[in-house]
Amino acid sequence: TRSYSVSSPPTRPLDLQITVKRVKGGLVSNWLHDNLRPGHDIEIEGPVGRFNFDDLPSEKPLFLSGGSGITPVMSMLRALTDRASGHDIRFIHCARTANDIAFRSELEALAARFSNVDVSFICTQEGSAWQGPMGRIDGPMLLRLAPDLHQRTSYVCGPEPFMQTVRACVAEIGIAPSQYHEESFGGAVGNSMPPQSAAAGPTCVRFARSGVEHLCAPGETLLDAARNSGLYIPTACQQGICGTCRTVKLSGDVVIDDLGGLSLQEKAAGYVLACCSRPQGTVCLDL
Known part of the structure; x- marks a missing residue:
């Protein structure tokens, strides 16, 4: 079994979506890409966890994601824009290259449509197709993209190395724990206790x-x-x-x-x- 975040919003109850990236050597991700077809039945368990906007609301959310960690925060953003909410929203996504930015067209369209939605992308590797912010996320870059960070509640998701970097950033900046929520993808499993x-x-x-x-x-x-x-x-x-x-x-x-x-x-x-x-x-x- 594998766990995947729901990327569709709760505002679309009849449209349940997950977003699966093909991972080299990944048993389930490759099987899904190679074998799953319309009409197939899959046994699933109900959603769990509390990393969702309804349980952790804020008037000024900052959605910060890395790689495949975009899926749960994309669900939150879609729910807010479906409701045409007046929340002051910042959305920052980090990817390897411009070609790796998931949901890029949809995010750019949402930012163009809603004046209260600000979207930024950061790429860690150079490419001729990318002229935006470059490098790995750090405190100064985060404050440049979200200068009112101390007034916002952050919702952060990504692979564990990305999460470690973000945790160090928010600790250095001095963000209150009550203004920080996270879910980590791909961290250590099993006996991680001392x-x-x-x-x-x-x-x-x-x-x-x-x-x-x-x-x-x-x-x-x-x-x-x-x-x-x-x-x-x-x-x-x-x-x-x-x-x-x-x-x-x-x-x-x-x-x-x-x-x-x-x-x-x-x-x-x-x-x-x-x-x-x-x-x-x-x-x-x-x-």
């Missing part, structure tokens, strides 16, 4: 509804325990960001190293993220 977070003694995960008990190897996450027990927990980012793998902990303690994938209310209700939670002793999950 070894010292593993329990010192034996650990065990009990799956209440399944009647399964799993004795964990050192360093195993709840997600590892489920998979090694033949149980399915849906996942996406596997970094503690998206919230896809959230599950209810009925008892026991875990060390959790999430990156904002759970709200305070969800944590209070007993939810944990299976991808980045390690059991301490015996833990029982509602699974």
Whole structure:
């Protein structure tokens, strides 16, 4: 299975779209490009995560994306322009070359049609077809393209190296955490937590509804325990960001190293993220 962002807006409920870039060596992306045809049936799960404008509204949004990370912010922009909203919108997209700019024609058309929409593109590699901003995004460039950045709420998505650069930029500029929301594509997966977070003694995960008990190897996450027990927990980012793998902990303690994938209310209700939670002793999950 693979997770893809919905690129169509919620204002078009009968038009569900994903945008898939062919990736060299990618099993699913290449299969979709080579085999999927009109009339085929695909089994999908419902959308998850909170990286959307309805849950995180702002009157002055800055949509900042890199590469394939344009898909979720494109959905947000389409929703706002479908509603002809009066939001003061800045949209900045970073790509390798001009030929790699996804949705370029549509974005330019939206900027021409709506006076409250400002669109900028940045290319990291030179090309005869490109006369716009060049180079990798940094603090000064970001402030040139969005001089009122401190007044805006930023919605950022892209591959992990791009995200690391943007995080460093906003930290240097001094953007408040409440004005920054992100979703990362293609970051590290699996056991990314530090070894010292593993329990010192034996650990065990009990799956209440399944009647399964799993004795964990050192360093195993709840997600590892489920998979090694033949149980399915849906996942996406596997970094503690998206919230896809959230599950209810009925008892026991875990060390959790999430990156904002759970709200305070969800944590209070007993939810944990299976991808980045390690059991301490015996833990029982509602699974």
